Amino acid sequence: MTAIEDLAVIGDLQTAALVDAEGSVVWLCLPRFDSPACFAALLDTDAAGHWRIAPADGGRCTRRRYRGDTLVLETEWETPDGTVRVVDHMPLRGRYPDVVRIVEGVTGEVAVRGELAVRFDYGRVVPWVRRVGDRWQALAGPDALWLSTPAPLEGRDRTTVSEFTVRAGERVPFVLTWTPGHHDAPPEVDAERALGETVAAWERWVADGRAVGGRWAGAVTRSLVTLRALTHAPTGGIVAAVTTSLPEQPGGPRNWDYRYSWLRDSTYTLQALLAAGHTEEAQAWRRWLLRAVAGDPADLQIMYGVDGTRRLPEAELDWLAGWEGSRPVRTGNAAAAQLQLDVVGEVLDGLHLARAAGLGAPEEAWDLQCALLDHLEGQWQQPDSGLWEQRGEPRHFVHSKVMAWVAFDRMVRGAREHGLPGPVEHWARVRDTIRAEVLEHGVHDGHLVQSYGSTELDAALLLVPRVGFLPADDPRVVATVEAVQRDLTRDGLVLRYRPDSSGDGLPGTEGVFLACSFWLVDALHGAGRRDEAEALFERLLGCASDLGLLSEEWDPDAGRQLGNTPQAFSHFALVVTAVQLDEGRHARSDHPVGAARAGAPRLP
Incomplete structure (x- = not known):
């Protein structure tokens, strides 16, 4: 079972996904925070829905971080054959919500395995999965998920599997998009462009504020970004x-x-x-x-x-x-x-x-x-x-x-x-x-x-x-x-x-x-x-x-x-x-904190 402190959050200001330290999306509600989950492994097993992308041998990542003051997650594994990084984010919402995952070869060459098991309604509904053009669609009643990637895909035991090797300098994108079940295929998403726009949007948001917290400014900024993700x-x-x-x-x-x-x-x-x-x-x-x-x-x-x-x-x-x-x-x-x-x-x-x-x-x-x-x-x-x-x-x-x-x-x-x-x-x-x-x-x-x-x-x-x-x-x-x-x-x-x-x-x-x-x-x-x-x-x-x-x-x-x-x-x-x-002051709830006003009492 995933430890709670092993969960990373990514989001698009309308919903959010949780990614564990083994590269698996274990919780995601679409299209908004309180919608039924399509990945609910967090509250059960992988059979309740998950999306893992990691080295074929699996295991916990070597390190992970957010890219600067953004909500773009970078997860890395060092393996005997090389280092691979998965970059996860959710672009700020257009018409539909997207989850974008980019597999990046850092050094050497690493065998990678992806497993996508969509289970709508909190793990209860197994969708019909089919190829539509160059995409894969998972469809059940009011919900559809569309997967786009140049990586090979095949169905095994109600799971969409992708196995490939990534070499240093290569980048392999995966884009998962939700639509209502009765809608046509959504527009294609350029994963690299979406990544650049998402990083820029978060950097602008942080820059629009002001630095507070002094020697704790890093923790404060991360908390503010997290609160923004919950908005x-x-x-x-x-x-x-x-x-x-x-x-x-x-x-x-x-x-x-x-x-x-x-x-x-x-x-x-x-x-x-x-x-x-x-x-x-x-x-x-x-x-x-x-x-x-x-x-x-x-x-x-x-x-x-x-x-x-x-x-x-x-x-x-x-x-x-x-x-x-x-x-x-x-x-x-x-x-x-x-x-x-x-x-x-x-x-x-x-x-x-x-x-x-x-x-x-x-x-x-x-x-x-x-x-x-x-x-x-x-x-x-x-x-x-x-x-x-x-x-x-x-x-x-x-x-x-x-x-x-x-x-x-x-x-x-x-x-x-x-x-x-x-x-x-x-x-x-x-x-x-x-x-x-x-x-x-x-x-x-x-x-x-x-x-x-x-x-x-x-x-x-x-x-x-x-x-x-x-x-x-x-x-x-x-x-x-x-x-x-x-x-x-x-x-x-x-x-x-x-x-x-x-x-x-x-x-x-x-x-x-x-x-x-x-x-x-x-x-x-x-x-x-x-x-x-x-x-x-x-x-x-x-x-x-x-x-x-x-x-x-x-x-x-x-x-x-x-x-x-x-x-x-x-x-x-x-x-x-x-x-x-x-x-150095104790602010009451009826007064704003931050940027201490002239004459405001300071504590010793």
Whole structure:
């Protein structure tokens, strides 16, 4: 089974493929991120669909890298007969999505073998494969894949096989194009021209931003490129990850579909993009956010499809064995229907940040924001499922109440600072009521707790100073940070919560949550504990793969990644944390980070 840290991502800003260290595409959904996979070996065996191009003797590559600050992957094998390189990329989308693979002879001459096993609908459908002119077509119902290559091809055991020898200086292209099943053959793609255009497009995108992160600039740029790869360019939505059902615990049932856009990512998204000067992408995300939340506030969801789709029915794919036997494999996400009170606060926090950054007229969509706040006023005293989408009984989660405070606080400030209409004094009274309730019922033994009446901890409490509910040096915040370090860490990295306290009825545990560990870095930095913060940040960078990619979680015992990948939440947090450390200041969620403003306080 492919290790999660062995996965490389390539994409065209509408979907993405994952390539393992043996040269095999083991995951690809077409035509977009949340479409059914045509290669699903990641969640089963090669029989569920894969596309391998590698030396005939196979084996793990000798080295791999991205070409500069792009999403073009170069994988090399040194063999007794010579060195061969496979260059993989997805050209930015034209009419149809393409995967382009170029086999390049570097030294000597190497026997190469290609295996293409297309299995539509997550490995369930074996297509009809036939030659159409000088191409091979795999066809089944609504889907067709077209393969073009000068290399020899033949069918063996429901697999299209290519065997050839590549010599130093030779380049052999393969182009795989998806079309709807009822469409004619797509236009031919010039692989070399597509490669040049793809490299240039990524280089332009990076150059359009600004260098941030100081001595961590390399990690920050790779994270930004990865976040761009998770973007659905036509809508501006950003998926949480390109995969489903990579587990929080190998062999366990905590396997969820992350190929959707979460509202709570809004302020982190905006802060990360604005920090690097990518204002166009920040504006596109803001427009997506406004479209997603438009309508009746009672219908607000925590996540949506990349095009704003609201119905995300959860299903189990019982024909897939799961990654390391982690079942069930799920598509859709039932958590979309949960009540999570923090979401309104995160949306209004993000829109406040957008106003502060000058991304749009202050009055735009103000009526919608007022409607969201009015709805929250009738809900904030209810128990909910919380930030972590726990599937047990609803509770009065402290983080949810804090984010309700954020919602009212940002609206009060929006009205006062931008002259926008609304019952400001009433909003201020509700805000103050929420704060008083949290400090009365959400504190135990001097520190904040997960929920009212509980003694449990929650990593989301580390966000309290970030959103401005309490300052970073408040004794209750300091005590919370110390309690998290003492009782909610494994090997110094942060758990979201203790799984046995979740009440969701699911067995097992999970790894440490990488975003939460970045939050601890921020909290330590805000408290003036810079040396500790930097040491922890460096440790977290060590959890990235050789290509700089982060998944959702880390297993400290096995020293490997867990969870869906590449994880936007982890990369957002990396960018924001690196910029804050480099600038020497602790930025709140309602202020842009990056390019520190004159007079902004700096930490020692």
